[in-house]
Amino acid sequence: DHDSIAWDKCNTMIMSWISNVVDPEISQSILWMESASNMWQDLNDRFYQGDIFRISDIQEEIYSLKQGDCSISSYFTKMKKLWQELDNFRPIPQPTCIGNCAAINKMKQYKDSDQVIRFLKGLNEQYSAVRSQIMLMDPLPNIGHVYSLLVQQERQIVVPIDESKLLAAMGNSGRGQSQGGRGMRGGRNGGRGPPRGNKLCSHCGQTNHVIENCWKKYGYPPHLQHLQESNTGKINNINGNTDDTHSVGYVKEQNDSDSSKLLFTPEQHKALLALLQGSSSLQTHSIN
Numbered sequence: 001d002h003d004s005i006a007w008d009k010c011n012t013m014i015m016s017w018i019s020n021v022v023d024p025e026i027s028q029s030i031l032w033m034e035s036a037s038n039m040w041q042d043l044n045d046r047f048y049q050g051d052i053f054r055i056s057d058i059q060e061e062i063y064s065l066k067q068g069d070c071s072i073s074s075y076f077t078k079m080k081k082l083w084q085e086l087d088n089f090r091p092i093p094q095p096t097c098i099g100n101c102a103a104i105n106k107m108k109q110y111k112d113s114d115q116v117i118r119f120l121k122g123l124n125e126q127y128s129a130v131r132s133q134i135m136l137m138d139p140l141p142n143i144g145h146v147y148s149l150l151v152q153q154e155r156q157i158v159v160p161i162d163e164s165k166l167l168a169a170m171g172n173s174g175r176g177q178s179q180g181g182r183g184m185r186g187g188r189n190g191g192r193g194p195p196r197g198n199k200l201c202s203h204c205g206q207t208n209h210v211i212e213n214c215w216k217k218y219g220y221p222p223h224l225q226h227l228q229e230s231n232t233g234k235i236n237n238i239n240g241n242t243d244d245t246h247s248v249g250y251v252k253e254q255n256d257s258d259s260s261k262l263l264f265t266p267e268q269h270k271a272l273l274a275l276l277q278g279s280s281s282l283q284t285h286s287i288n
Contacts, residue, residue, distance in 0.1 A: 058085055092104065092107055
């Protein structure tokens with residue numbers, strides 16, 4: 001009849017759709033089935049089995065997931081993805097009783113509350129105030145309402161900065177640092193005058209003061225007499241060392257002078273005298 005023809009068309013279309021969306025190897029195993037219902041039931045028996053290991057991994061990921069550096073939106077998306085995958089393995093059963101089933105509704109309520117609590121516990125500490133306020137509500141709001149409240153709180157925490165004000169603040173900071181640098185240079189150089197270390201006393205030859213302030217010339221202050229005695233002892237030691245150095249230098253110079261005068265050895269000197277005497281005697285005989 002007419003309904004049978006329409007049913008065959010729909011069944012053939014769904015079978016073709018299932019065969020095209022599965023892997024080619026899987027498609028070969030369901031190619032000769034008579035109805036889409038048989039194909040779907042066969043795939044359900046083979047692949048829709050609860051994976052205990054994957055369920056345990058999902059539960060562990062849900063309880064260990066934290067917001068960290070993520071925004072509220074990104075953190076909520078990660079959490080919702082895990083919830084949906086867990087629901088795929090453990091869906092809430094459909095009620096079989098007639099009318100409103102209180103047990104099924106209570107299971108859904110517990111599940112929604114668990115999701116809200118788990119989502120709030122993974123937030124950063126900056127949301128601790130709003131988290132406490134939400135958890136004190138009775139009953140707890142649904143997850144969509146909680147997400148909306150947290151997004152509003154996030155906008156208040158992350159205040160946008162006016163770019164013009166930021167550039168002005170950076171400019172004022174740069175000018176302050178430049179003025180501070182000039183002040184430091186001026187303090188070190190004492191204005192435009194020469195540094196203190198370039199002063200030289202023409203009386204004692206020491207640096208850091210001039211002859212008008214020389215204590216060695218005009219005397220030490222009463223509270224610094226110990227420095228005068230200490231400097232006097234040092235000067236005497238220096239003078240003694242200087243005299244010894246001069247005496248050693250004089251002896252060395254004298255020895256060098258004596259050695260420069262003695263140009264020949266004694267034997268050479270005697271031979272030279274004998275040669276001169278012989279030469280003078282020959283000149284005398286020739287004159288005679």
